Amino acid sequence: MDTVNIEGRAYHHGDLKPSLLEVALQVLDTEGLEAVSIRRLARELGVAHSAPANHFATRKDLLTGMAEVCFDELSLGSAACPDDVGCPRDESALKALYRATLNYGLRYPNRYRMMFRWGDLNAEDTGLQTRIEILYRRLMQCMASTGGDTPLFSNETRAIALWSMLHGYMVMRIEGTIQGGFHDEINGMPREEALFALLTHLTSEPTGFAG
């Protein structure tokens, strides 16, 4: 190859965009979102400070690209919740979604924080929107398959309520907002189990008379 200059460094990186995303996520995990700077990544990859601009025009675009990768990961994990995180395959789709989100958020808290800060992302980006819609559609399918024929609340209401509760819990847990009020166990149950029980009770409540 003659793409090597005097210093033994290739002029073209050749695979910069995916490399940027990879390093960016690594920095995000280990040092937080503030440490994810375009120049830092360029330095890390031995490339000019302005090279990433060809692939991500602005920092917002970079974060958006990162979020897309993360949503794909979460989506994949929620579709087929693997066994190695203690999630047997015969669980309901709803519980798989619940556990996958919980697992992903607790394993990659900085990613989770970033993924849902759409104010810091390109909210108009269609890639982001379609990825959210995939998750939302899957949640709606879970609603359609639970709650009986005449649920007390509409599928949409229950879906929004359920996702809101899950997301709110994740955010406050990750940010440490009400850490003081949190106990690891509630009524002798692991906290997340108690919340899922309540959540299940909430979403499957048929009419209020069926016990």
Next chain:
Amino acid sequence: MDTVNIEGRAYHHGDLKPSLLEVALQVLDTEGLEAVSIRRLARELGVAHSAPANHFATRKDLLTGMAEVCFDELSLGSAACPDDVGCPRDESALKALYRATLNYGLRYPNRYRMMFRWGDLNAEDTGLQTRIEILYRRLMQCMASTGGDTPLFSNETRAIALWSMLHGYMVMRIEGTIQGGFHDEINGMPREEALFALLTHLTSEPTGFAG
């Protein structure tokens, strides 16, 4: 006063700390969190770029101070929900808390976003912790006064679930996360009303047999 130099500018501002908070919140509301920079505020107040350091050592401290002000405002609003936002005084304490949070978050979305980003704040700051605890205690009181004698879930579980749902809904609404999936009306009910109904049903569920 002889505290005036040649350019007609006082050496000491005299009231810098509260002024900083005031301008900071104004900038936050109108231009977003990124625009809130120490130097910008100093410029705005006609003061040296390093003057704020005497009152807020770091930007994190500044944001923490701002959040404390906001929590005080929210706390005040939730204690006595004023009439001018369509909230009659005879409502239950829980609904007052619910509506106050909803109103504050929708009126000041940027403030709400900042208040709960404890990763960007001094989470060890006691002022922040005590303010959150005030809200959490008030919520727990609401739980104690609802749900009957033998609720299906503990007060703590219900409190966390309720707050999680409310907070998660606020965040996703403000960030525009699932805006596509949101409709203004659900089953002919305003969206927030439907969610509150579900939430009330959730928190007041006595045993599952009482209808």
Next chain:
DNA sequence: CTTCTATATTGACAGTGTCCATATTTACCC
């Protein structure tokens, strides 16, 4: 009046995002 502390000033440093003109490489078309 003197002294001590709080507050404000100027200057500096390293880091950042973003734009620009330039250089190189790759891809594609003839």
Next chain:
DNA sequence: GGGTAAATATGGACACTGTCAATATAGAAG
């Protein structure tokens, strides 16, 4: 193959940013 156009990388520049240090002034307390 050769030549042209597009993609990609470079280095420089500008205006910001937070934070630190040394200095100067104001106010309060003795």
